Amino acid sequence: MANEVIFHSIHLPESWKLENYLKTGGYDALKKVIAEKIPAEEIIAQVKTSALRGRGGAGFPTGLKWSFMPRQFPGDKYVVCNTDEGEPGTFKDKDIVRFNPHQLIEGMIIAGYTLGATAGYNYIHGEIFECYERFEAALDEARAANLLGKNILGSGWDFDIHAHHGYGAYVCGEETALLESIEGKKGQPRFKPPFPASFGLYGKPTTINNTETLASIPYIVKHGGQKFLELGKPNNGGTKIFSVSGHVNKPGNYEIGMGTPFKDLLEMAGGVRDGHKLKAVIPGGSSVPVVPAEIMMDLTMDYDSIAKAGSMLGAGSVIVMDETVCMVKALERLSYFYFEESCGQCTPCREGTGWLYRVVQRIEHGEGRQEDLDLLDSVAGNIMGRTICALGDAAAMPVQGMLKHYRDEFEYHSKHKKCMVSGV
Amino acid sequence: MANIEMDGKALSVPDGSTVIDAADAAGIYIPRFCYHKKLSVAANCRMCLVEVEKAPKLLPACATPVMEGMKVQTRSPKALAAQKAVMEFMLINHPLDCPICDQGGECQLQDLAVGYGKGGSRYQEEKRVVLNKNIGPLISTDMTRCIHCTRCVRFGQEIGGIMEMGQIGRGEHSEITPFLGHAVSSELSGNMIDLCPVGALTSKPFRYKARSWELKHTASVAPHDSLGSNIEIHSKNGTVLRVVPRENEEINQCWLSDRDRFAYEGLAAKDRLRRPMIKQNDVWRECDWQYALDFAVHALQALKEKHGAQQVGALATPQATVEELFLLQKVMRGMGSDNVDFRLRQSDFSADAGLQGAPWLGMAVAEVSKLDSVLLVGTNLRADHPLLALRLRQAAKHGARVSLLNPLDDDLFMPLAAKAIVSPAAMAETLDQVRRVLAGETVSGDAQKIAANLQQGESKAVLLGNLAQHHPQFSELHSLAQQIAAACGAKLGFLGESANSVGGYLAGALPAAGGLNAGAMLNNAPKATILLGVEPEGDTYNPAQAMAALRSADLVVALSAYKSPTLLKSADVLLPIAPFSETSGTFVSTEGRVQSFAAAVKPLGEARPAWKVLRVLGNLLALDGFDYDSSEQVRDVALTGAVSVKLNNTLKTLKPLSKVTHGALQRVGDVSAYHADAIVRRATSLQTSHAAANNARMNGALLSSLGLCEGVLIKVSQGEGSAELKAARDDKLPDACVRVAAGSAATATLGGLFDEIKVERA
Numbered sequence A: 001m002a003n004e005v006i007f008h009s010i011h012l013p014e015s016w017k018l019e020n021y022l023k024t025g026g027y028d029a030l031k032k033v034i035a036e037k038i039p040a041e042e043i044i045a046q047v048k049t050s051a052l053r054g055r056g057g058a059g060f061p062t063g064l065k066w067s068f069m070p071r072q073f074p075g076d077k078y079v080v081c082n083t084d085e086g087e088p089g090t091f092k093d094k095d096i097v098r099f100n101p102h103q104l105i106e107g108m109i110i111a112g113y114t115l116g117a118t119a120g121y122n123y124i125h126g127e128i129f130e131c132y133e134r135f136e137a138a139l140d141e142a143r144a145a146n147l148l149g150k151n152i153l154g155s156g157w158d159f160d161i162h163a164h165h166g167y168g169a170y171v172c173g174e175e176t177a178l179l180e181s182i183e184g185k186k187g188q189p190r191f192k193p194p195f196p197a198s199f200g201l202y203g204k205p206t207t208i209n210n211t212e213t214l215a216s217i218p219y220i221v222k223h224g225g226q227k228f229l230e231l232g233k234p235n236n237g238g239t240k241i242f243s244v245s246g247h248v249n250k251p252g253n254y255e256i257g258m259g260t261p262f263k264d265l266l267e268m269a270g271g272v273r274d275g276h277k278l279k280a281v282i283p284g285g286s287s288v289p290v291v292p293a294e295i296m297m298d299l300t301m302d303y304d305s306i307a308k309a310g311s312m313l314g315a316g317s318v319i320v321m322d323e324t325v326c327m328v329k330a331l332e333r334l335s336y337f338y339f340e341e342s343c344g345q346c347t348p349c350r351e352g353t354g355w356l357y358r359v360v361q362r363i364e365h366g367e368g369r370q371e372d373l374d375l376l377d378s379v380a381g382n383i384m385g386r387t388i389c390a391l392g393d394a395a396a397m398p399v400q401g402m403l404k405h406y407r408d409e410f411e412y413h414s415k416h417k418k419c420m421v422s423g424v
Numbered sequence B: 001m002a003n004i005e006m007d008g009k010a011l012s013v014p015d016g017s018t019v020i021d022a023a024d025a026a027g028i029y030i031p032r033f034c035y036h037k038k039l040s041v042a043a044n045c046r047m048c049l050v051e052v053e054k055a056p057k058l059l060p061a062c063a064t065p066v067m068e069g070m071k072v073q074t075r076s077p078k079a080l081a082a083q084k085a086v087m088e089f090m091l092i093n094h095p096l097d098c099p100i101c102d103q104g105g106e107c108q109l110q111d112l113a114v115g116y117g118k119g120g121s122r123y124q125e126e127k128r129v130v131l132n133k134n135i136g137p138l139i140s141t142d143m144t145r146c147i148h149c150t151r152c153v154r155f156g157q158e159i160g161g162i163m164e165m166g167q168i169g170r171g172e173h174s175e176i177t178p179f180l181g182h183a184v185s186s187e188l189s190g191n192m193i194d195l196c197p198v199g200a201l202t203s204k205p206f207r208y209k210a211r212s213w214e215l216k217h218t219a220s221v222a223p224h225d226s227l228g229s230n231i232e233i234h235s236k237n238g239t240v241l242r243v244v245p246r247e248n249e250e251i252n253q254c255w256l257s258d259r260d261r262f263a264y265e266g267l268a269a270k271d272r273l274r275r276p277m278i279k280q281n282d283v284w285r286e287c288d289w290q291y292a293l294d295f296a297v298h299a300l301q302a303l304k305e306k307h308g309a310q311q312v313g314a315l316a317t318p319q320a321t322v323e324e325l326f327l328l329q330k331v332m333r334g335m336g337s338d339n340v341d342f343r344l345r346q347s348d349f350s351a352d353a354g355l356q357g358a359p360w361l362g363m364a365v366a367e368v369s370k371l372d373s374v375l376l377v378g379t380n381l382r383a384d385h386p387l388l389a390l391r392l393r394q395a396a397k398h399g400a401r402v403s404l405l406n407p408l409d410d411d412l413f414m415p416l417a418a419k420a421i422v423s424p425a426a427m428a429e430t431l432d433q434v435r436r437v438l439a440g441e442t443v444s445g446d447a448q449k450i451a452a453n454l455q456q457g458e459s460k461a462v463l464l465g466n467l468a469q470h471h472p473q474f475s476e477l478h479s480l481a482q483q484i485a486a487a488c489g490a491k492l493g494f495l496g497e498s499a500n501s502v503g504g505y506l507a508g509a510l511p512a513a514g515g516l517n518a519g520a521m522l523n524n525a526p527k528a529t530i531l532l533g534v535e536p537e538g539d540t541y542n543p544a545q546a547m548a549a550l551r552s553a554d555l556v557v558a559l560s561a562y563k564s565p566t567l568l569k570s571a572d573v574l575l576p577i578a579p580f581s582e583t584s585g586t587f588v589s590t591e592g593r594v595q596s597f598a599a600a601v602k603p604l605g606e607a608r609p610a611w612k613v614l615r616v617l618g619n620l621l622a623l624d625g626f627d628y629d630s631s632e633q634v635r636d637v638a639l640t641g642a643v644s645v646k647l648n649n650t651l652k653t654l655k656p657l658s659k660v661t662h663g664a665l666q667r668v669g670d671v672s673a674y675h676a677d678a679i680v681r682r683a684t685s686l687q688t689s690h691a692a693a694n695n696a697r698m699n700g701a702l703l704s705s706l707g708l709c710e711g712v713l714i715k716v717s718q719g720e721g722s723a724e725l726k727a728a729r730d731d732k733l734p735d736a737c738v739r740v741a742a743g744s745a746a747t748a749t750l751g752g753l754f755d756e757i758k759v760e761r762a
């Protein structure tokens, strides 16, 4: 079964319109919350039961995160949605906003209600401006229908959502850089602690979740946490959208239950492009270690299974590579991305990403030295875990993953000054 | 208190402190770059990573609060490996140009690289080069050396009150830069030189002058304002090459104003007086000390014989030392004259009779940071008292209500709770309104708000600045401030103008028995007048009048460090004396703190410490009690007894509010920061940093009513004197006021700081 939670209405023409969302039971969850005055604790308990884990990449249990929010704290509190989606290989959140913005809005309103927030913000990546416009239109529809804004559904409760579009910096997807950016400052991650739950947007308690995470909430409220959990597997509840890209016949977004075998996902995506065979998969977006085909074919698509194989499910961005891919070239491209996107604030990331990129580039261009491989591994290791935000780790992990599984290709490049895969 | 363990040592540290604080207190050194005890925590350099038991990753010590039972290892293999790795990252793009870097020898990066770096680099790629920036005449930049610690950025945001440096760009392309094309202009900018841990920001005037290890360090006290900032004078081969702050938490903390830092350039000015000179038949010629002193003594004695002792007088700069001021008044009194004064820019002396002690800050400097509410009356605060402004900014940050009653409204870079910007003529009246509100009357407007703010908080003060002290109704402002302070339970204080504004009183360098005060002598100089460090064109309330008065005297004996053009016109004998850097001496700061200092270098040429010159003068005049062996002896006689009992701001008798009449336009004559005294007027880099200050400012309404526009050349005149200046618009100035700063050569021909002024097209 596919498209049970997020994309359940995607088959409808103009699925993004309020009337169509309402036709498929949209806003039922919100209405239920308002009508039954469901206590916040109960909603959080359901989210915990659902085993929903953050879809932004880290997979942090959402119910637990929500329980950190000091909802009794007087004054402003915020819910922030992270639609910055800037990591190479990720393209699910933009489709959520494009095809089902109301489910996200409903999720944000319920989150606002549950967390005692006074307002919500959705930070939308700068390079998908049409999604930003569509989201604004959906907000207008919701306001006109009294689902959002003052006195929501006659409850006496006010809650509004503001859309904010970024300018395309990857680092602004990091939650505290995102907050800085909304505040009008340079998007640079903050040192934590304090965490956003105590010192967030404008210094107020704030909960930040990914688009897909928040869009899953209405289902959980409507059908109960248990039902959501059962769509996936224990500790990995629900469905997940996998953005499959690369050498497959049918790249695209696939919403399937957590724990679905990778084999099945590959099949849904039309299999490896004709006449070629699978070489490796980056299972969770450009920041996670690569997994060779033979290991990947035995894995199921969920946090725990991928973690056991030494990689991460991340945001569920599955980059498929066939046998024509040169791993040195692939890593050169990946390292270039992190080199360009480092915010420059802290030393290991600012200096280390450039170092990594230049060495890989040299190897790729036939100027590698034997000692470069150990150097790369060591520099990546020196970045890992020593930076203010996880961008440093994101830059280091692909390097270490590639060297772990494809060291021979790097050695060949360095020694023979040409590519082992293409021979040139 | 939290009990923690660090490197196996059990420590008990205050709750809320960070691991780095705890380490510093315990004498354990954790390497760091971005951390600075006076700035917010950025945790961006990552040099201070330490191992904390149970933490999955290494933690930055500067940003990690201590917790009960925490076990920290600062030099475990894991911590050391991380520190070394970060050091390697620091250095890969650093130019490693220590041999040509001024920071060499006092560079945190260099020092730590010795401990944590390697002999060679694993980085074989091309290094980053950052285009250099020109940020003005005070700070030299080599931005390729920058390690992005953001100390300079945080300094502007958090201490200076204005963000003049920022980080642009991302990743490796990120650069620390001023606003594009701008120089930094804060009066505190030089502190960024100290804060910069590498050679990215260094002193421009000091550039390539010496290596740090060649310098002789002498502890001293800054002479350009009354704070008594502790400084260290760095010299080489008898020349002062730079001045840096000496940390003193009670005074300047670790900061220094640009004026105190860069004014030393004036010590080596071309027109330093190196030999005694006398004028005979209108021709100046150099001579030896003996000849000059004999000449002076004979002339003094002859004039005294002829006109009586009341025709002998002396004027001194408040920048002179206690010893000098004391001996000067002693010479006068020995000659039978009570005509002596150092309050050169004061114009209203009518409160003198009511004074019960030396006017002072009324509290310790450190208390200023803790005030809850303060009213500032008549001050160009950032220019006149840069570090007191910094303290008040700290107070404002913590919620203090700062109110201002002033004829000018320059941005103080701190929020103001209330302000009344009125013409000088209306200041006393407005202050009286505040008094009346506090006495229960209803008055509307600004005074009401100021009074309301003064009624809140515990610790409060009413502080009178330089503009109030120079004001023609000073005694009224003083009386009103005293009543206001009493009514709201505030302390009354004076922001002393100069290094010895308090010390001059303690040394007795003012009339005590009906003698002439500075105002009287500068109006009508005694036939024989001694000047100690005075430049009449820049140091007095009414330069035109002062110069005319001195020119009409029969004899002017000037003890001066400089061959000033006006002294050449008005004096008859020039005796070369040592500025503060070349003599031992004492300043008593505005908080009443007595600070003595030693000479940093030998006097230039044949210049002599003024206390020695005055001692000889006393002896040659055959006066008793001039057998001092050292400046310390002089000081001990000058300052007998506790200083604190001699400080008193309370007037015995209050001066009632008078009706003022004034002309159509009134001058607002603040003294520009870099023209405040003879030394700083000659500090070339400071002069170029604020070259544009010489103009006549007025609000748009006045400009247009005079048919003028911004930028045109206008003639401003006061009495006989006039000056051609550029008209500038400042809509924050009150109506009918023309702001023309004093102190510079361009305005030396003008009259009183707050007197009538005329404006016409040049």
Ligand SMILES: Cc1cc2nc3c(=O)[nH]c(=O)nc-3n(C[C@H](O)[C@H](O)[C@H](O)COP(=O)(O)O)c2cc1C
Residues within 6 Å of the ligand: A053, A054, A055, A056, A057, A058, A059, A060, A065, A082, A083, A084, A085, A086, A087, A170, A171, A172, A173, A174, A175, A176, A208, A209, A210, A211, A213, A214, A389, A390, A391, A394
């Ligand atoms: C460099 C960097 C980029 C990130 N980009 C995104 C992003 O584009 N979208 C996102 O949801 N989370 C992103 N994250 C993760 C967020 O910091 C945060 O963990 C997430 O938004 C939390 O939501 P969740 O708990 O619902 O996953 C990024 C993290 C890092 C370190």
Ligand code: SF4
Residues within 6 Å of the ligand: B145, B146, B147, B148, B149, B150, B151, B152, B153, B176, B195, B196, B197, B198, B200, B201
């Ligand atoms: S210029 Fe100096 S103080 Fe400023 S960020 Fe760079 S290294 Fe730090």
Ligand code: FES
Residues within 6 Å of the ligand: B031, B032, B033, B034, B035, B042, B043, B044, B045, B046, B047, B048, B049, B060, B061, B062, B063
């Ligand atoms: S000193 Fe702690 S991170 Fe810079």
